[in-house]
Amino acid sequence: MTFGQPLLLLLLLAVPLVAAAAAWWTRRRPAPGVPFPDLDVVAAADPGPRRRRHLPAALALLALAGFTFALARPELPRDEPRERATIMLAIDVSGSMAAADVEPFRLRAAQDAAKRFAEEVPRRYQVGLVSFSGQADTLVAPTTDRGALLRAIDGLVPDGATAVGEAIASSLEAIRSTQPAADADGRLEAARIVVLSDGATTVGLPPQLAAEDARSAGVPVFTVSLGTPDGILANGTPVPPDDEGLQAIAEITGGQAYRSEDAESVSAVYEHLGSFIGTERVRSEVTGWAAGAAALLLVAAGVAAWRLAPRLS
Structure with a gap:
């Protein structure tokens, strides 16, 4: 209080x-007396x-x-619904997302959870999609068109390396293209980035540099580390998730980091993010x-x- x-x-x-x-x-006051009471x-x-x-x-x-x-x-x-918000989903489509330690496999679990998230956040919010492996591609610019977003999520296919830093940079660029800076320092208003990945960055912009840029823009990055430490690909290659790297990104930007080792927890994380991002703390x-x-x-x-x-x- x-x-x-x-x-x-x-x-x-x-x-x-x-x-x-x-x-x-x-x-101090004397008690009144009564003669012959x-x-x-x-x-x-x-x-x-x-x-x-x-x-x-x-x-x-x-x-x-x-x-x-x-x-x-x-x-x-208390928490009140935001009047408006821009949210970018950045989903890892590197080859390690084909690992089956999260049923039916990592990317499919991520897709199902992302679609549920997109359907549950308020319709007035703009939501976009970035896919990333060796490079980052903006598949859907921030929009209220949920149909286009869901179709893009369904079309994701795992292949290639991992470039988390590029994903954050592309997400920021997409947000900046749809809303003006909220102040003279270039900070953006009511914008969030959600990064779902399972591995350490192997190519592209260092994630720490991209995270510093997001912090300067006032955009928290929420990260979801997907997979189990024992995850392997069909060819026997181990693909453990990079929990520490993703947590560092969240800490730098003022977001939150989550871990998901099964499909159910992935969905639970996205449900929590939907309610958390969709509200703001007011007095x-x-x-x-x-x-x-x-x-x-x-x-x-x-x-x-x-x-x-x-x-x-």
Whole structure:
């Protein structure tokens, strides 16, 4: 929780001072005497146990604290759907994506998850596709046309080397071509890149350099490392995923890194990304709730004072 006017919280220090002053005044004030009292009348006017007599004052003090809390304008963080966003999917189509350690094979699992992701993100968001192996190709520029995107995803075929850095660079170029910079530093607004790969970069631009460019543009890169450490190709070549390399990219850009070792976890990661990327963290002021709670406490203090007041009948 945060506050719009945090310095006003210092006023809460007055609450215990008020309580102490009230207690001092009660002890200082002499108790009224009644000559020749009628004990039956005194018993009828008895407000009850000592603790109950302090209830109205305690509720009033809580109400005072509540109103002071409301003056500080408390805020709670919450997730709201983004008004707009541009998302580039960069999918590895290198030869190692033919490994069958992820059923039915790595690329097919990635395709199925990417299609589900594309269908679940809000329709108003632009989503594009980059495929990469030895080089990166922008197959679909950022668009709201989900049909074109799904057809392009279906057409991916594994072959060649791995160029993660080129994929990030091509994704940034595609984003820049569809939206102007949000500020003078060239930072882009509400743009994200999702890279799914299974291997270390073997050719092209070093991923760290591409990641630095993405960070400068204000574009987080979310990475998904696909495959198991024991993954091999049909010819016996081992193809373990490069978890550390992809995690470094995410850390540089302010994104998040995920690992997926089976088709189910790939889909789960994409589902999480869809909800995470599709929302933004905002602060919502809850002053009204705090003031309302304080008002209820004040009403309760009045009711308690009326109910516990001495009565003669």
